[in-house]
Amino acid sequence: MNIRVIWRNSLALAMLLALSPLACNLGNWTISTVSPTAAPTAAPIPTTTPPPTPLTVVNASEIVTNGVALIDAAGLDFAERRVIEVYQRVAPSVVNITTQVLQRSFFFEVIPAEGAGSGFVLDNEGHILTNYHVIEGAQSIEVNFSDDTVLPARVIGADPRNDVAVLQVENAPPGLLAPVELGQSATLQVGQRAIVIGNPFGQFGRTLTTGVVSALDRTLQSQDGRQMSGIIQTDAAINRGNSGGPLLDSAGRVIGINTAIFSPSGTSSGVGFAIPVDTVRRLLPDLLELGRYRHPWLGVRYAYPLSPQLAQALKLPVEQGLLLVELMRGSPLAAAGVRGAQQEVILGNRRLYIGGDVLTALDNQPITNLENLETMLETRYQVSDNVTVTLIRDGQEQTVSVTLTEEPTQ
Numbered sequence: 456m457n458i459r460v461i462w463r464n465s466l467a468l469a470m471l472l473a474l475s476p477l478a479c480n481l482g483n484w485t486i487s488t489v490s491p492t493a494a495p496t497a498a499p500i501p502t503t504t505p506p507p508t509p510l511t512v513v514n515a516s517e518i519v520t521n522g523v524a525l526i527d528a529a530g531l532d533f534a535e536r537r538v539i540e541v542y543q544r545v546a547p548s549v550v551n552i553t554t555q556v557l558q559r560s561f562f563f564e565v566i567p568a569e570g571a572g573s574g575f576v577l578d579n580e581g582h583i584l585t586n587y588h589v590i591e592g593a594q595s596i597e598v599n600f601s602d603d604t605v606l607p608a609r610v611i612g613a614d615p616r617n618d619v620a621v622l623q624v625e626n627a628p629p630g631l632l633a634p635v636e637l638g639q640s641a642t643l644q645v646g647q648r649a650i651v652i653g654n655p656f657g658q659f660g661r662t663l664t665t666g667v668v669s670a671l672d673r674t675l676q677s678q679d680g681r682q683m684s685g686i687i688q689t690d691a692a693i694n695r696g697n698s699g700g701p702l703l704d705s706a707g708r709v710i711g712i713n714t715a716i717f718s719p720s721g722t723s724s725g726v727g728f729a730i731p732v733d734t735v736r737r738l739l740p741d742l743l744e745l746g747r748y749r750h751p752w753l754g755v756r757y758a759y760p761l762s763p764q765l766a767q768a769l770k771l772p773v774e775q776g777l778l779l780v781e782l783m784r785g786s787p788l789a790a791a792g793v794r795g796a797q798q799e800v801i802l803g804n805r806r807l808y809i810g811g812d813v814l815t816a817l818d819n820q821p822i823t824n825l826e827n828l829e830t831m832l833e834t835r836y837q838v839s840d841n842v843t844v845t846l847i848r849d850g851q852e853q854t855v856s857v858t859l860t861e862e863p864t865q
Contacts, residue, residue: 552572557594583621615677751838762774
C-alpha cells in the first residue's frame with residue numbers, strides 16, 4: 456500500500472527543514488535534507504576505468520582451514536559430513552517397534568489395535584531400549600530392523616515412573632544387532648547439536664532430524680504423578696512414533712531417549728523432550744537383573760513445605776524445610792525414630808497438624824519441599840545407601856542416620 460504525505464503548510468515545512476541541516480524525525484517519517492548545490496566547476500578530465508579483476512574459481516576441495524577441507528568435492532561442509540556420518544553409523548541401530556493391544560469399542564467389544572514407536576539396540580545380547588509408554592499394555596511386540604528383518608520381542612524390564620523399558624529379541628541373525636554408544640548427559644550444554652533418528656507417525660522409519668539442545672533440567676510429570684527431573688529439551692523435530700528413539704550428540708552417542716513433545720496439534724512444534732541418558736544408565740542394572748527399578752525412599756506420606764510465615768507462626772528456628780505430618784509404617788524414617796505430627800491446631804483459616812520433625816537437609820543438601828526431596832532420592836541415591844538426615848525437633852537441630860529401602864509398589 457502506497458502512503459502519501461501531504462503537507463498543508465509549506466511555510467512550516469520550509470522552516471522545519473531550515474532548522475535541521477541533516478535530518479529530522481517526525482514520528483515514523485524521517486525527512487533528510489540535501490546540502491546546497493555547489494557552484495559549477497570545470498568538468499573533470501575523463502579517466503579510463505580499469506576492467507574488474509576476474510574471479511578466481513576455486514575447487515571445493517581446495518577450501519581448507521588448518522589442513523581440513525571446509526567444503527568437499529560433493530559440496531558438503533564439515534557439519535553436514537558429520538551428520539551424514541552419524542546417520543550412516545547409527546541408523547542400523549535404530550528399530551521400529553509395532554505393538555498389538557486390546558481395546559474396547561464403543562459397544563464394549565474387545566478389538567485389537569496397533570501402536571508404533573521407536574527404539575535402539577543396546578547390546579549384542581538382543582536388548583532394545585524404548586519408552587515404557589510405547590509398549591504399555593501390549594499383547595504382542597515386533598521389532599523391525601534396518602534390513603526389514605522383523606523379530607518378536609518381550610519386555611524384560613520396565614520403569615513406568617521414568618518411562619523406560621527394555622525389550623529382548625531372540626535368535627537375531629549374525630550381524631543384525633548394531634549396538635549404540637551411550638554418551639553422558641551431565642556435561643551437555645545448551646546450544647550443542649542434537650540429532651534425532653526415529654519412526655515418525657509409525658510410517659517413516661529411520662527418519663533423521665536435527666536441532667540443538669534448547670534447555671536442560673526440565674521437569675515432566677510421570678505416569679504416577681511424580682516429577683521426572685533432568686529432562687532435556689530440544690528443537691529437533693520429534694513426532695508421534697519417535698518415542699523411544701535416540702537423541703544423539705554430534706559424535707553419534709546417545710544422550711537421551713525421546714519421550715514427549717509439547718504441541719497443541721500433536722505434531723512437532725519445536726519443543727521436544729528426552730529422558731537423559733544418565734538416568735537410563737542408573738536404571739539399567741536393575742531393569743536387566745530384576746525387571747524393575749528399585750526406587751529408594753524415606754517414607755514420607757504427608758508433609759508441609761515450610762515458609763517463613765509458617766515458621767514464624769510455629770516459632771521454629773528455621774525458615775525452610777519439610778514439616779512432617781505422617782510417615783509410612785515401616786518406612787526408613789519411622790525405623791530411625793523420626794516423628795510425624797503430634798497435634799492438630801487451627802491457624803487462621805487452616806487446619807494444621809504440627810509437632811512433627813522438620814526435615815531440613817539430606818547429606819547437607821537443603822530440603823525445601825517434597826518434590827525436591829524425591830528428586831534428590833531419585834537422582835543421587837540407591838537402595839541400601841546410608842544417608843544423614845538433618846532435622847529440627849523441639850526447637851533443636853539433630854542428625855539421624857537412615858538406610859534407604861525400596862519403595863513399596865502401590
